[in-house]
Amino acid sequence: MEQQASMSTVRELMMEYAERTGLLSAGVAPWRYLWTDAFAVCNFLELYRRTGDAHCRQLALHLVDQVHHVLGRHRDDDPRTGWIGGLDEQSGNLHPTKGGLRIGKGMNERRPDDPVDAQLEWDRDGQYYHYLTKWMHALHQVARATEDSTYARWAIELAKTAHARFTYAPSSGDPMRMYWKMSIDLSYPLVSSMGHHDPLDGFITYLQLQATAAKDAGKASMPGLSAEIAEMAGMCRGKSWATDDPLGIGGLLSSAYRLSQLIVNEGVEQAGLPGILLDASLMGLQAYERGHAWTLPTDHRLAFRELGLSIGLHAVEKLEGLIGQTPSDFKMKNRLHSRAESLMSVAPLRDIIETFWLAPANRQASSWTGHRDINMVMLATSLAPDGYLSL
Numbered sequence: 007m008e009q010q011a012s013m014s015t016v017r018e019l020m021m022e023y024a025e026r027t028g029l030l031s032a033g034v035a036p037w038r039y040l041w042t043d044a045f046a047v048c049n050f051l052e053l054y055r056r057t058g059d060a061h062c063r064q065l066a067l068h069l070v071d072q073v074h075h076v077l078g079r080h081r082d083d084d085p086r087t088g089w090i091g092g093l094d095e096q097s098g099n100l101h102p103t104k105g106g107l108r109i110g111k112g113m114n115e116r117r118p119d120d121p122v123d124a125q126l127e128w129d130r131d132g133q134y135y136h137y138l139t140k141w142m143h144a145l146h147q148v149a150r151a152t153e154d155s156t157y158a159r160w161a162i163e164l165a166k167t168a169h170a171r172f173t174y175a176p177s178s179g180d181p182m183r184m185y186w187k188m189s190i191d192l193s194y195p196l197v198s199s200m201g202h203h204d205p206l207d208g209f210i211t212y213l214q215l216q217a218t219a220a221k222d223a224g225k226a227s228m229p230g231l232s233a234e235i236a237e238m239a240g241m242c243r244g245k246s247w248a249t250d251d252p253l254g255i256g257g258l259l260s261s262a263y264r265l266s267q268l269i270v271n272e273g274v275e276q277a278g279l280p281g282i283l284l285d286a287s288l289m290g291l292q293a294y295e296r297g298h299a300w301t302l303p304t305d306h307r308l309a310f311r312e313l314g315l316s317i318g319l320h321a322v323e324k325l326e327g328l329i330g331q332t333p334s335d336f337k338m339k340n341r342l343h344s345r346a347e348s349l350m351s352v353a354p355l356r357d358i359i360e361t362f363w364l365a366p367a368n369r370q371a372s373s374w375t376g377h378r379d380i381n382m383v384m385l386a387t388s389l390a391p392d393g394y395l396s397l
Contacts, residue, residue: 019386038076039110044140052393074102103164139207205241217272247286250293253311256318258287263321284345304371313384319356320391
C-alpha cells in the first residue's frame with residue numbers, strides 16, 4: 007500500500023479505536039484491555055513520528071494514564087478498591103505498575119475456592135505475564151520517544167513485580183518455572199502451566215529495559231534487572247521455541263529483530279539467540295504454510311493472530327536491513343543473513359494477510375467484529391510497524 011494512503015488508514019483505525027474504547031470521548035466509559043492498549047500506544051507514537059501531529063502523542067500518553075488508572079486498580083464489581091498492589095493513593099500514582107496490571111477481561115477472576123473451568127478461564131480477569139511484557143515494551147517506547155525516564159522506571163518496576171510473582175522454584179529442585187496466569191492481586195495462580203514463550207519474552211524485554219536503564223543512568227538512578235535476567239536465561243536454556251501458531255511465529259520474528267537491535271546498537275552479548283529464533287520461526291512457518299489457513303472462510307480465521315504473523319514478517323525485512331549495516335566481521339552475520347533470506351521467501355504472505363483484512367467485506371465477518379478492537383489495532387501495527395518494532 008502506498009505510504010500516504012497507509013498512514014491515512016492507520017489513523018482512521020486508531021481514531022475509531024480511541025472513540026470506541028473511551029480514550030477520545032469523556033462520554034464513553036474507558037474500556038481498557040492490556041494487550042491491545044500496548045500495541046495502540048506504539049501506534050499513536052508512530053503516527054506522531056510520521057505526521058508530527060501532537061494530538062497523537064498526547065493520545066499515547068493519555069492511554070498510558072488510563073491503563074494505569076483502570077487496569078492498575080480493582081474492578082468496579084470487586085468489593086476491594088484502590089490500587090491492586092495495595093499502595094495508598096499517592097504512592098499508587100507515583101508507582102502505578104508496582105502491583106502489576108489486570109488483563110481487562112469482562113468477567114471477574116476465579117476465587118481460590120471456585121471450581122476450575124478451563125473454558126471459562128479465557129473470559130476471566132487476572133494477570134497474564136505475556137501481556138505485562140507487552141506493556142513493559144510500550145512503556146519503553148514511550149520513554150525513548152519522550153526522553154522521560156519516568157516511563158522506563160515504571161517498566162522496570164513492573165518487570166520486577168511480575169518476575170517475583172510469576173516465577174517460582176519447584177520443591178523438587180528442578181529448574182525455575184513460571185505461572186501462565188495469576189490472580190488480580192498476584193497472590194495465587196489461576197493457571198499453573200507455563201506459557202511456551204513467556205521466559206523468552208521476559209528475557210528479551212528485561213535486556214531491553216536494562217539497556218535503557220544504562221542509558222538513563224545519568225538522569226536518574228534506575229533499579230537493575232541483572233538477577234532477573236540471569237533467572238530468565240536459565241529458564242530459556244535448551245528450550246525449543248517452534249510453534250505453528252501464526253501469532254506465536256510472528257512474536258518469535260519480532261523478538262529476533264528486537265534482540266538483534268540490542269546486540270548491534272547496545273552491545274548486548276546474545277549473538278547466537280536470534281539465529282535460534284529464526285530457525286524456530288522457519289520451522290513453524292513451513293508447518294503453517296502446509297495448512298493453508300489463510301484460505302479458510304473468513305469466519306474461521308482470527309485476524310489478530312494472522313496480523314501478528316504479518317508484523318513479524320515486517321520484522322524480518324527490517325532485520326535484513328540491520329544485518330546489511332553491520333561490519334563484515336560481525337559475529338553471526340552470514341548465518342543471520344541466510345536465515346532472513348529464507349524467511350523473506352514467504353514475505354508475500356504478509357501482503358496477502360493485510361490485503362485480506364483491509365477489504366471492508368471481510369471486516370463484516372463475526373470473526374472480525376467479535377474481536378474488533380484488537381483486530382483494528384494490530385492491523386494498524388502491521389501497516390505502520392516501526393512504532394512497535396524499532397527500539
